[in-house]
Amino acid sequence: MAKAIQPQKLFVASCMALLVTSLSFGIRAGILGGLGVEFHLDAKQLGIITGTAFWGFPLAVVIGGFVVDVIGMKRLLLAAFILHLLGIVLTIFATGFWTLFISTLFIGMANGTVEAACNPLVATIFPTDKTTKLNHFHLWFPGGIVVGTLLVFLLSKLHLSWQLQVGTMIIPTLIYGYLFLKLDFPVTERVASGVSSSQMYKSLLNPLFIVIFILMFGTAITELFTGQWIDVLLKNVTENAILILALTAGVQTLGRGIAGPVVHKISPTGVLLLSAIFSALGLYLLSHVSGDMIFVAAFIFGIGVTYFWPTMLGFVSENIPESGALGMNLVGGAGMLAVSVYMFFMGGFYDSIIGKQLPAGASLDAYRSAGAGTAEATAFTQATAVAGPEIIKVTLIIPIILIVAFAGLFLYMRSRKKAQVQIV
Template identity: 40%
Template sequence: MSIPAENRTVQTYAGVKPVDASRLFVASCLALLVTSLTFALRAKIEGVFHESFGLTREEIGWAFGPAFWGFAVATFLGGAIIDQVKTRNVLRIAFVCHLIGLVVLLFAKDKTLLFAANVFIGFANGSVEAACNPLVTTLYPHDKTKMLNRFHVWFPGGIVIGGVLSWLLISQLNLPWQALTAVLFLPLALYGWLFFGETIPETERVTSGVSYRDMFRHVGAPCTIIALVGFMIFATSLPIAIDFNAVSTWIVLGLVVAAIVVESLVVNKTSLLFPFMVFCMFLTASTELGTNQFTGALLEKTGIDPIIVLVAVTGVMALGRYFAGPLVHGLSAVGVLLASALISAVGLYLYSIANSPGSTLFAAIVFAVGVCYFWPTMLGFVSERTPQTGALGLSIMGGAGMVATSFVLPIMGHSIDTAGPQQTLRFMTVLPVILIAAFVLLAWYLRGRRAGNAH
């Protein structure tokens, strides 16, 4: 959680009271640590609820869904109202929902209580994302992508910590899974103490003078995007799957694309860059989070403890994000994203053919290098290239990523139950392959725009 010396303390833009950037950054990292520990916890208890409580993998995918679409609801709502209700109040909501969600989880023994616990946890995690991403970009306006990567170290870092704690408490000390849940109350109490009572600055959108109306307009197609995500949340909250073989499904998707184009270019008269990045976020998040949430089920026949794989993957991701600064400056954000898509596709394919502990661990490391930079670099790109979208833009990106994951989890669970883990991994490989084409197109578009500006 180290901070450049020149950024340790900044002034509020109103010039009234100094802001302790170091304390706020550490508190943000701890809040994200709690978020990531809930992911590690779900990866561990997935097997418990399947084996001890008799839930199918599809039912578990449904019960885990609120952790993602609840995240999306909170992120979208937080991004839209954060400047009205203030960042500190969004953080208070996060704290209370984390507390309630963890208490409910301690008593969960069926899919209903597991579902309810994940509603609160998902809403808390989304509130953390809605508040802390714009807070970090406000505190460090000249190092957005670097500091967002450093902030997001604590997502994979927390999963590493959670994996080690899981191995120690459950595998070695034979404690019940509730002991692992109880550990989360410690960083929860600490981030609450660090945030509360501290001066928190206004978001960058407010301080730069961009109006609330302009923030919505620069999102491009806010109404269509929010409606689409709302439909996805509704679909994933029901224990049914979308039929992608139906012609009607593809007709609806075509109408959504047409609506986005019309709302962006005709109504709001902005580019399609932000909606395009939302589409990419659907795929990057599903590739990373969907695979990691079903690590145990996907790798149960490879002869290696899934927790070892999870710790290896997230450990590589944490190191990569911490040292992301030189890489982003050397390759550019788009170059990093394209390389990530290529490597993650290779990693997923290697996962699908791995049949021994050694080959599985190697595939895990390749996959980790691939997905390492996806989430923070996507956010950094949007913050730098479309700054007028403000906190709403960052929130829509984070929410879209999470709701896409909740959408893909039941599909993955059904595929694992019916087709098996190897076929499911091959199916998931399609996502980064699409991203390769998307990021090549993005690089071409940006190069053309730079050439146009030069003239």
């Protein structure tokens, strides 16, 4: 059986599956504003819908983390394929809040299932270079967002429907489903190394794991909340808000492509500390500048969030290997759950900021749906131009906290490494 395992083909198929995951983020971010207008959804409802993908993800990734060693990675990925297809088709035929909610839940669960299987798969087939290969794998997330956002931008300019935009995800979904169906899979690294389930669960109480688990809340919110809501937050600050997401994701794609020398030269914790610093600077600029400077801010922010997600997972896999697939998946699930909760509260907060900018007693839906050129439409545009940067300013607090936390982690890991060298 071992001779039948083809690591490179499994890696390519994994990247294709992650491409579908990221396309769902990029395309949904691009059509979010239009869905709100067409189905008369306020920002809180949009926050609930988009947040559904983020709590559907941890639901699937945590369940997958518990069962992947038992049922195998192949079965999980075939389940992801079915969920992706269902979610895409239901989105295309959505009629309002609840159909969008259910379809987004399916897509979120599919995305989580992909991560639940592919993260341990990559760590298993590349055991000597985990963090680098996880970065290479995860470059397809921002890469797909670039493709998705540019696709939305192009198709919108051609006045093609959002249903057609969502439908473009069907092709790569069918491709990755076919590839995984034909390939043989190894057992997970934990199973292959003989680490028992009790050892795995015990490793989750490791203080280092608990610290990374908590810090993942902040890194995920900083990266994914801002990216998913960029069109809503900045659409009235710049005419091409969706291109900001494409630029940010493009920087991430290139950065993860050269992750090997970066991680090896600076160290994973050093990379995380620098990421927090650049993220904070980028968010600060996004909330204070306008015009072409927005793209400079987006570039800096893109540098900041480039290595967060894969380096956090790689850190767990390399420093707490006994936690196996469950450890990586719990950390990933924690991040997505945090984003979901944050989106829920920020949606309501965003609406409240807009409400304060409008006349007392004004209906948000009436102003949001007002015809172009009317006094109501102008007032709503001005209100959203204030609300978006305010949300970013609040979010800025998170990477500032991360700077302090990662500085402490960097010093701790450096001192631990020195102690290990002295013992040897």
